[in-house]
Amino acid sequence: MNSEMDSSSGEAEISFDFRPFFRIYKDGRIDRLAGNDIVPPSIDHQTGVSSKDFLIVPETSVAARIFLPKITTSAQKLPLLVYFHGGGFCVETPFSPEYHNYVSSLVAEANVVAVSVHYRRAPEHPLPIAYDDSWFALQWVASHSKRNGPESWLNKHADFGRLFLAGDSAGANIAHNLAMRAAETPLKNGLRIFGLGMVHPYFHGEEPLGPEASDEEKRQNVDLMWLSACPSTGGCDDPWVNPAACPNLAKLACKRVLVFLAECDVVRDGGLCYCETLRKSGWKGKLELMDVEGENHVFHISQPNSKKALAMQARLASFLNQVDQDYYHQEQLRSDHYVSLRSSL
Structure with missing residues (x-):
């Protein structure tokens, strides 16, 4: 190439x-x-999903497009999704028509609040800048968990006990690496990540298996993609991109992981490696896998209305509506304690 x-x-x-x-x-x-077109935030009159943009860091242009589904009551609290777009760390934005439409559609089906993160892109801004920008955005989201942040939709409607990270391709890689960072550096206000959704995650290694290894041109593309995004890396066995090289995978800071694979995806084997390595790592959470036959990398973005793409979306929407029973048990204990204190006054 x-x-x-x-x-x-x-x-x-x-x-x-x-x-x-x-x-x-x-x-x-x-x-x-590719990925240069943008669409403004809007109100989808068919689904009732609204969106708006928020500039998080003016100096670096780190921003987010925030999505809110149709709200039926002002007291309604919904699962919170922080989404990271794909594009090889180099192209696309949350403002691209494809990603705006995809996240909006997911928000409508799952009935969640979503923050779609705009991070700086390689090669002008090589990794780890995208990781750092995304981490800053995640901490910004966490700063709302006491209901006094700068963004009203998060203050009013986000259920911070159901915080999920998700992304596709490079965005899935970012989501994973943020969950690893959260194991070492706590989120603001003690916020915890409940679940991690990864669609066709961009993972790789010096010695991949399967069709990626047999197709030298495809393997070279994946190699060069990583090296162009992260020129300071030691190679494709960097823990950022090769889960098998990550010594602390068991500390992944979430309770649930859902991985989507596609049969004809050039990085499918990296996703399989991730699942196998995570299972063997000693991580105590629950891992789910959905493998789609006959499809290519991020087909759900280019063919969002296909039967298989809609099935994937439904599975992810279900995943985002899981409940963290431990969190709600602690919240109930705090609530009961508060009621007891009030009754004793």
């Missing part, structure tokens, strides 16, 4: 050509050939 333009033509030399998505030039510039 490496190619160079004829220097006599006056055009810059290309170091990495990943059409139809992007091209990276040797001088560091990037042509994003």
Whole structure:
């Protein structure tokens, strides 16, 4: 996939050509050939889902598109989803039509509040910048858990006892790495991540198995994608991208994990490796897997209304509506204690 333009033509030399998505030039510039369109926040009159944008860090342009389903009562508290878009760490945004529509549709079906994170992208902003931006956004979300944050929808309607992280492709990789970071650095106000949803997660290794290993061109693409996003890495056995190289996987800071795979996905084997490694790590949570036959990487974004994409969405929506019984037990104890104190006054 490496190619160079004829220097006599006056055009810059290309170091990495990943059409139809992007091209990276040797001088560091990037042509994003996809994911450049944006749509404004809106109200979907069919589903009742509303959206708005919030600039979290003006200096770095870290932002979020926030989605709220149709609210029936002002006291209604809904599961909270923090979503990270895919695109190889290099293309797409929460404001892209495909991602806006996907998250909006998921919010309508699952009846959740969603925060779709806009992080800075490689190669201009190489990893770990996307991880750091996403972590800052997650901490910003956590700052609302005492109902006094800057964003009213989160203060009024988010159930912080049901916090989920999710993403597709590179976004799933980000979600996983944030759950790993949360094991070492607590979220604000002691907030905990309940569940982690990963759609076609971008994981890789120096010695992958299956079709990825037998197709040298596809393997080279995956290698170069990682190296272009994270040039400071030691290679594809970096714990950020290879779960088998992560020494602390058992500490993954959530109780539930749902992984979606696709039969024809070039990084399917990385997702399988993740599941197998997590099972063997000693992690105490519950792992679920949905493997879809005959489909390619992130087909649910390009074919959102297909039967299999809708089935995936329904499964993820069900996952997002699980209840953290331990959290609610503690909340009930606090409530009972409060009632006892009031009755004794």
